[in-house]
Amino acid sequence: MVTKTVGCPKCKTHIEIQGSPGETKIISCPKCNTKGKFTFPGEIKKIDAPSGSFSIEIENLTKKFKDLTAVDNISFKVRKGEIYGFLGPNGAGKSTTIKNILGLMHMNSGSIKINGYDINKQGVKARESVGYLPERVAFYPNLTPLQTMNFFCELWGVDKSIAKPLIKEVGLEDAINRKVGTFSKGMVQLLGVAQVMIGKPPVYILDEPMGGLDARWVKTIREKIKVLNKEGATVLFSSHILSEVENICDRVAIINKGKLIAEDTVENLNKYLKIKPRLEISIPGLNGKVPEVVKDIEGVEKAEADNDILYVICESSSRIKVINALEEAGLKIENIKTREPSLEEAFVKLISKDEGGA
Amino acid sequence: MLGVNLKTIYTIAKKEFLDNIRSKWIILISVIFIILTILSAYVSGGSGDEVFGGLEATVVSLMSIHTLLIPIIAILLGFSTIAGEAEAGALSVVLSYPVKRVEVLIGKFLGLGSVLAVTPIIGFGISGIIIATAIGGEEGLAFIVFIALAIVLGLMYLSLIICFSALVKTRVRAIAAGVGLFFWAMIYGVIILALYMGSGGQIADLMSGLESYPEWLFASIVFSPGDLNQMAVMRAFDINQAMGYSMEAPDWLSMPFLLIVQFIWIVVPLILAYIFFKRRDI
Numbered sequence: 001m002v003t004k005t006v007g008c009p010k011c012k013t014h015i016e017i018q019g020s021p022g023e024t025k026i027i028s029c030p031k032c033n034t035k036g037k038f039t040f041p042g043e044i045k046k047i048d049a050p051s052g053s054f055s056i057e058i059e060n061l062t063k064k065f066k067d068l069t070a071v072d073n074i075s076f077k078v079r080k081g082e083i084y085g086f087l088g089p090n091g092a093g094k095s096t097t098i099k100n101i102l103g104l105m106h107m108n109s110g111s112i113k114i115n116g117y118d119i120n121k122q123g124v125k126a127r128e129s130v131g132y133l134p135e136r137v138a139f140y141p142n143l144t145p146l147q148t149m150n151f152f153c154e155l156w157g158v159d160k161s162i163a164k165p166l167i168k169e170v171g172l173e174d175a176i177n178r179k180v181g182t183f184s185k186g187m188v189q190l191l192g193v194a195q196v197m198i199g200k201p202p203v204y205i206l207d208e209p210m211g212g213l214d215a216r217w218v219k220t221i222r223e224k225i226k227v228l229n230k231e232g233a234t235v236l237f238s239s240h241i242l243s244e245v246e247n248i249c250d251r252v253a254i255i256n257k258g259k260l261i262a263e264d265t266v267e268n269l270n271k272y273l274k275i276k277p278r279l280e281i282s283i284p285g286l287n288g289k290v291p292e293v294v295k296d297i298e299g300v301e302k303a304e305a306d307n308d309i310l311y312v313i314c315e316s317s318s319r320i321k322v323i324n325a326l327e328e329a330g331l332k333i334e335n336i337k338t339r340e341p342s343l344e345e346a347f348v349k350l351i352s353k354d355e356g357g358a
Numbered sequence: 359m360l361g362v363n364l365k366t367i368y369t370i371a372k373k374e375f376l377d378n379i380r381s382k383w384i385i386l387i388s389v390i391f392i393i394l395t396i397l398s399a400y401v402s403g404g405s406g407d408e409v410f411g412g413l414e415a416t417v418v419s420l421m422s423i424h425t426l427l428i429p430i431i432a433i434l435l436g437f438s439t440i441a442g443e444a445e446a447g448a449l450s451v452v453l454s455y456p457v458k459r460v461e462v463l464i465g466k467f468l469g470l471g472s473v474l475a476v477t478p479i480i481g482f483g484i485s486g487i488i489i490a491t492a493i494g495g496e497e498g499l500a501f502i503v504f505i506a507l508a509i510v511l512g513l514m515y516l517s518l519i520i521c522f523s524a525l526v527k528t529r530v531r532a533i534a535a536g537v538g539l540f541f542w543a544m545i546y547g548v549i550i551l552a553l554y555m556g557s558g559g560q561i562a563d564l565m566s567g568l569e570s571y572p573e574w575l576f577a578s579i580v581f582s583p584g585d586l587n588q589m590a591v592m593r594a595f596d597i598n599q600a601m602g603y604s605m606e607a608p609d610w611l612s613m614p615f616l617l618i619v620q621f622i623w624i625v626v627p628l629i630l631a632y633i634f635f636k637r638r639d640i
């Protein structure tokens with residue numbers, strides 16, 4: 001049960017009402033007797049969807065632009081309730097794939113289902129489940145954020161009372177009466193984030209959601225994605241910045257030149273690619289020189305020095321050999337850190353492999 | 359047939375109205391339009407005792423303003439509505455909602471059409487009221503028809519420019535299409551005149567009145583929304599003489615015929631716009 005205070009549109013009397021999320025109540029003003037309707041902001045929208053354990057299913061999707069194959073026969077499935085990272089360098093085909101998922105583009109071949117609904121045959125039903133934030137979001141320059149949000153509330157068929165709290169949630173309350181045309185790119189992006197949450201859909205598709213935002217808002221959006229996911233929503237989001245997805249994704253897919261080159265958990269990708277951890281050893285007086293003793297140790301892949309820090313990429317079994325060799329050479333080790341392989345390394349290695357590199 | 363949701367159409371139309379009614383370009387052109395309209399009403403009465411001329415004389419002078427400015431307003435309103443919004447990213451948000459493209463298109467047409475209607479209603483309405491107050495309003499109904507025909511003219515151009523906006527990929531190309539559309543309207547008469555002269559017609563015959571015109575010259579107006587609309591205005595006011603020329607047109611160019619052809623000019627480009635929009639990658 002939720003308690004809300006609403007204002008009578010006629011006499012401005014505050015009226016306290018109680019109800020469940022998503023419930024619509026008829027309210028009568030105790031002072032002037034004006035009647036009105038109020039819908040409590042909903043939890044995750046319940047969609048009458050065909051059964052299945054996947055929110056998004058893509059089979060053999062191909063999209064061509066004249067001679068260019070932007071998306072080349074890719075297939076992947078996003079499980080209900082997971083955060084799925086869709087990664088790739090700029091121009092890899094991420095946005096094209098996403099636009100095909102939503103039916104904004106017309107695929108050359110393949111099939112796409114959202115919550116069991118085929119996007120080509122049941123597009124409206126399929127999109128009832130989705131909130132979408134495009135990479136380059138834009139709104140109407142002569143409308144204020146409130147008018148913009150009211151418009152999207154009406155389009156979703158939800159009560160407009162949720163517009164103001166959402167604008168506040170993304171920190172745009174001071175600009176609520178300014179025209180969107182006067183907004184900075186970051187502010188428009190934040191309005192886009194507010195917009196995507198209007199319908200409380202079960203599936204969120206966010207195309208580069210943190211693009212153009214400063215660190216504070218990147219963190220806020222990352223937290224928001226986690227909260228939405230905890231509430232039960234499935235999130236598919238794309239990025240070319242790996243640190244954005246590394247800590248929050250259950251699984252990632254990596255796309256390059258229109259082809260899906262990997263799909264797994266971050267941990268499994270690292271295991272598969274045999275990316276080694278990196279030792280960071282503090283040695284006072286090192287002065288940027290790599291000690292000779294380290295270079296000859298079996299299992300050491302790479303050794304570099306930067307001032308008093310020695311960076312060594314090696315097999316786990318070789319770590320102790322490196323430390324012993326340094327101590328035997330008379331070097332004083334002040335501190336040792338082990339950095340586990342990052343998604344970035346996996347990403348670089350996969351793309352390098354895909355393009356015929358080492 | 360298309361199973362449209364009227365609430366979605368209304369929501370889109372309302373948004374288009376709110377967004378465009380505040381566009382500084384639309385406001386500027388509309389203010390110019392209103393000032394010129396009132397000035398025109400004043401000037402057309404300059405030779406008589408009254409300050410303002412009769413409605414019929416005023417309408418003749420207003421026609422040149424409305425055939426020039428109303429298409430400009432329609433083109434300004436509509437050129438970017440699909441190409442521009444698709445390029446900027448606003449359209450992808452709207453189309454990611456549970457809406458159909460046909461609903462978005464109809465909503466846009468109705469919303470922009472409402473903005474378009476405001477200008478002649480205010481401009482011609484004010485001048486009509488001033489003139490009717492000064493000299494009486496015997497032809498008030500015909501003047502209301504004139505305002506309605508001005509809106510029809512705007513809707514024809516709006517429909518055409520929306521069609522181009524749905525067809526071309528970028529905002530810049532949509533602007534180019536708008537400019538092309540406007541100049542086509544301007545040069546169409548010159549092209550027809552050149553054809554007339556090329557087929558052995560004489561300028562002297564043109565000056566002597568419309569009764570000496572060949573039939574095909576009249577038929578050619580069906581390809582020109584502006585001329586169709588002017589002819590309909592002349593029918594509404596039963597104007598047979600303008601600027602010293604006889605304006606007697608054949609009977610088959612009747613008001614119902616002219617209205618039907620103008621209706622076709624609105625509907626056909628909209629259907630084409632829907633086909634282009636439905637196929638378009640956003």
